Amino acid sequence: MVRNTLQMIAAGCGVLFVAGGAIASPAEVTVANAERRLEAGADISMTRWHVDAELILVLEKEASRKVTAYLQSRGRLRVVDVSVSINMDDRVILADFGPGFLPGPDEAEVFLHELAVTLRHYAEQAGLPIVGVDFRYQGKPLKSYYPAELAVPPRARIDARNQTALVSASHGLVRVHPALNWDYQRPDAFGFREDMITPPYGDALQRLLEERSGSGVNRARNRSQDPHPESNRPWDYMSSRYHLKTLLPDRTDIWNSLPNDTDADREVKEDIRARPLYANHLGVGTMISLHTNGHELGAIRGVEVYYHGDKPDDRPLAESVLCGMRELIRAQPGYENFPARQDASPGGHGENRIGTMPSVLVEIAYHSNAEDSVALQDPVFREASMKGVEKGVRLFREGKTCEPFVLQQIPDISLAAGTSQEITLPFAGHPQFPVTMEFTTANCSSPGACRPSKTTFDDPNTPITVLMRCRGSLTGDARWSVVLRDVDGVATAPVEFQHTCSKPGGSPAA
Incomplete structure (x- = not known):
């Protein structure tokens, strides 16, 4: 019954999502589109969230049911109430256990992890992009009951040379x-x-x-x-x-x-x-x-x-x-x-x-x-x-931030017939070298004149460059699609640019 109720809430009444002046119906707000917003780079901190009271009630009942079952499995017959709140500024669920459940410092780690996943999952099914779950025991964290046992030890001096x-x-x-x-x-x-x-x-x-x-x-x-x-x-x-x-x-x-x-x-x-x-x-x-x-x-x-x-x-x-x-x-x-x-x-x-x-x-x-x-x-x-x-x-x-492998925009290039110019392909991210530069033709005004190519670059300290040529007296246009692909298969999205070969003196292509 509880699970059926949760599914109903996830489908219909969990959350009201308001962003950029647009209001989506709760049924449209799912964890999938919340994750898409995050992956698209949306500023989640600017989103205003309304947490539905019925969602809170169901989370409390589910948490209480689980902790009661956990205690019973260990021979302790008692019912424990749990109060739940959600701080959407930090995207954290706070679950506070009432009297009757105070695990030891090395007890219940697996149970608490699974309970956290449960609460997070149901909140996300209602459209709330939760980062974590914080547990309290009659208003206090577990470490306040076991300050010595659960204290974080002093961190050893961090040595950048320690590669072990x-x-x-x-x-x-x-x-x-x-x-x-x-x-x-x-x-x-x-x-x-x-x-x-x-x-x-x-x-x-x-x-x-x-x-x-x-x-x-x-x-x-x-x-x-x-x-x-x-x-x-x-x-x-x-x-x-x-x-x-x-x-x-x-x-x-x-x-x-x-x-x-x-x-x-x-x-x-x-x-x-x-x-x-x-x-x-x-x-x-x-x-x-x-x-x-x-x-x-x-x-x-x-x-x-x-x-x-x-x-x-x-x-x-x-x-x-x-x-x-x-x-x-x-x-x-x-x-x-x-x-x-x-x-x-x-x-x-x-x-x-x-x-x-x-x-x-x-x-x-x-x-x-x-x-x-x-x-x-x-x-x-x-x-x-x-x-x-x-x-x-x-x-x-190395003190570097993990970021997507992205090939930046390539300016269109126009050359006189019989000339060439080397251009650099700037990119963001941290590909694993060797990296292969793949040129394919999106459009070519002279069939057969634009040939796909692949070039491999082994040295991460050397710029990725390409020599653009206008061979002989040929004129025309080529629209190239370029992809960079590292040795592990991580690839950039394709970037297109125009390559024009003109008659000497700048006259338009024939």
């Missing part, structure tokens, strides 16, 4: 108490698990960071097929906690950081903490956590990148990685419209909080969505998505 990185591919087998069984941390989804599909993504990212960025890369999991002595499973199946236990047996503060925890999933929580604690131990310059996402609503899909809400300085890295992934994935045939969020999202993930270096969590796609699951198993998608992550990291380190 930790690549953490989630999740792997863990031991579950008290039976001490070994179990995966994520469910089977369309024939694969997040625990086992992310390591090959980590392999691709490691290779790209080493080859393209010159980075020294460390891994949080062991990729060996040798048996892990305690579980007798391949090391490749095991989570980071056990690899780090073997690698650093004396550093129990890294892999056994919650020795007094008695919860059945305590080693799961230690595994989450072990990855950034290991990154701190290494002193790497960047930490990248690779995940796939999951949700009970199978329609939710796409790329998301998270930074910690109390580490806003990490947001530029998250935005750069998201931008790079969106560009590289959509450059591949068949993935031109693959969904990717427009903005990085703030979150409370422990992996990002504990790391003293710039740290981001990449949700590559949703393993719970049928289309995304196909993409996740496609080597083309894997390579493109990790090229995007690498590019985002590299641009962040």
Whole structure:
């Protein structure tokens, strides 16, 4: 019933959109056209939003239902009220839990992430372009109850020369108490698990960071097929906690950081903490956590990148990685419209909080969505998505802003027959060289005289130029269409310009 109500609100009464003096009916306002406005460069801050009271009511009921079910699954029978408000200046949902729900500092991270996705999804279905969800507990953030445990550690001095990185591919087998069984941390989804599909993504990212960025890369999991002595499973199946236990047996503060925890999933929580604690131990310059996402609503899909809400300085890295992934994935045939969020999202993930270096969590796609699951198993998608992550990291380190690859306007050119002139093709963006310049004919006044061509440029420090010629005594007009395409398939939109060959002395073309 709640879901039916949500669908009705998404279709009809969620929001009134007012922009530029035009008023659209609520039924016309969907997340799709909100995203199109963002991608078209619309100034969302100048948009006035009206949040419908019925949408708020449904979000509150859904949040209350979910937290009540979560508590019941853990043996606590209680109903928790949740109040919801939406700040459209910041595009953030605020969900405030009433009495009865105060998770521990290392509890409920997965639940809260999934709840945030739910609330954001339903608000976006009503047309509101939400960036993030902020949780409160009787009016106060969780860190106010656990100031020591949830404090963001002092950031290490950022050294531009530190090109090292930790690549953490989630999740792997863990031991579950008290039976001490070994179990995966994520469910089977369309024939694969997040625990086992992310390591090959980590392999691709490691290779790209080493080859393209010159980075020294460390891994949080062991990729060996040798048996892990305690579980007798391949090391490749095991989570980071056990690899780090073997690698650093004396550093129990890294892999056994919650020795007094008695919860059945305590080693799961230690595994989450072990990855950034290991990154701190290494002193790497960047930490990248690779995940796939999951949700009970199978329609939710796409790329998301998270930074910690109390580490806003990490947001530029998250935005750069998201931008790079969106560009590289959509450059591949068949993935031109693959969904990717427009903005990085703030979150409370422990992996990002504990790391003293710039740290981001990449949700590559949703393993719970049928289309995304196909993409996740496609080597083309894997390579493109990790090229995007690498590019985002590299641009962040270089202090550059990720921007679209755009060929700028080319002025029309008129030459006398028998002469030539070299012109430069200016562009914006950060293509991966070599770059190919592709000339095709939009129109030619002398059939056969205008031949398509391709020229490759290997040096990013050398301007992209072309020698325009008017051969012999030929006169006429050519309208050229020009595209620049980098080695990863990222291409500019075509730009046309006119090329005229005239008789000497400036007489018009014959």
